[in-house]
Amino acid sequence: MTLARGIYGVYDRGGLADDALAHVARVLAEGLVCLQYRDKRTDAPDHELIADLQALCRAHDTRFIINDDWRLAAEVGADGAHLGQSDGDIAQARAALGPAASLGVSCQDRLDRAQRALAAGADHVSFGRFFVSTTKPDAPPADPAVLTRARSLGVPIVAIGGINAENAASLIAAGADLVAVSSALFAHADGPATARRLRALFARG
Numbered sequence: 001m002t003l004a005r006g007i008y009g010v011y012d013r014g015g016l017a018d019d020a021l022a023h024v025a026r027v028l029a030e031g032l033v034c035l036q037y038r039d040k041r042t043d044a045p046d047h048e049l050i051a052d053l054q055a056l057c058r059a060h061d062t063r064f065i066i067n068d069d070w071r072l073a074a075e076v077g078a079d080g081a082h083l084g085q086s087d088g089d090i091a092q093a094r095a096a097l098g099p100a101a102s103l104g105v106s107c108q109d110r111l112d113r114a115q116r117a118l119a120a121g122a123d124h125v126s127f128g129r130f131f132v133s134t135t136k137p138d139a140p141p142a143d144p145a146v147l148t149r150a151r152s153l154g155v156p157i158v159a160i161g162g163i164n165a166e167n168a169a170s171l172i173a174a175g176a177d178l179v180a181v182s183s184a185l186f187a188h189a190d191g192p193a194t195a196r197r198l199r200a201l202f203a204r205g
Ligand SMILES: Cc1ncc(COP(=O)(O)OP(=O)(O)O)c(N)n1
Pocket: 008, 010, 036, 038, 040, 067, 068, 082, 083, 084, 085, 087, 104, 105, 106, 126, 127, 136, 158, 160, 180
């Protein structure tokens, strides 16, 4: 299913003091296209938390996406998965998740990676990081010009990395259809206000 333009939330387990579901609900109430569950702390998925997040997403008409592990995404009936360059086989993921699933792939600043991902079955591609990220400090930097070049691919383009309400406009202007945001939404008390401001950027067209 094609992702609409807007906010792509990344709920990162490691960045949160606790699993503040009430905060997540307030952010979702501002209108997110999708929410990714990302947990780099353990290989053992927290099924209770996943179920809670999934239920919140359903209630807010937000697609629920699992990072790294397409098997887990299939097992819990998520709406999709996000795979990095070494997170498994994209064609296998598409076959397991079905044609309606949202399947995204990280391409850093490489259009050739995006082309390969789309040929293998991805339906959207992600570039970045564009700004310094506390969530993934070692992510390699990318130039926003890649977003403009990626428009030629004709699929939803996601930008990620250190994005907040102050710096997102430049990435949207460069060609991003979605901004993937973690800490500015989920590790700060003003996350709901940030979501409101980000949405307003997309409403401008
Ligand atoms: C929307 C989105 N884009 C990129 C990433 C990064 O994925 P990856 O390169 O596999 O790194 P990890 O997030 O797994 O550390 C992402 N998660 N989401």
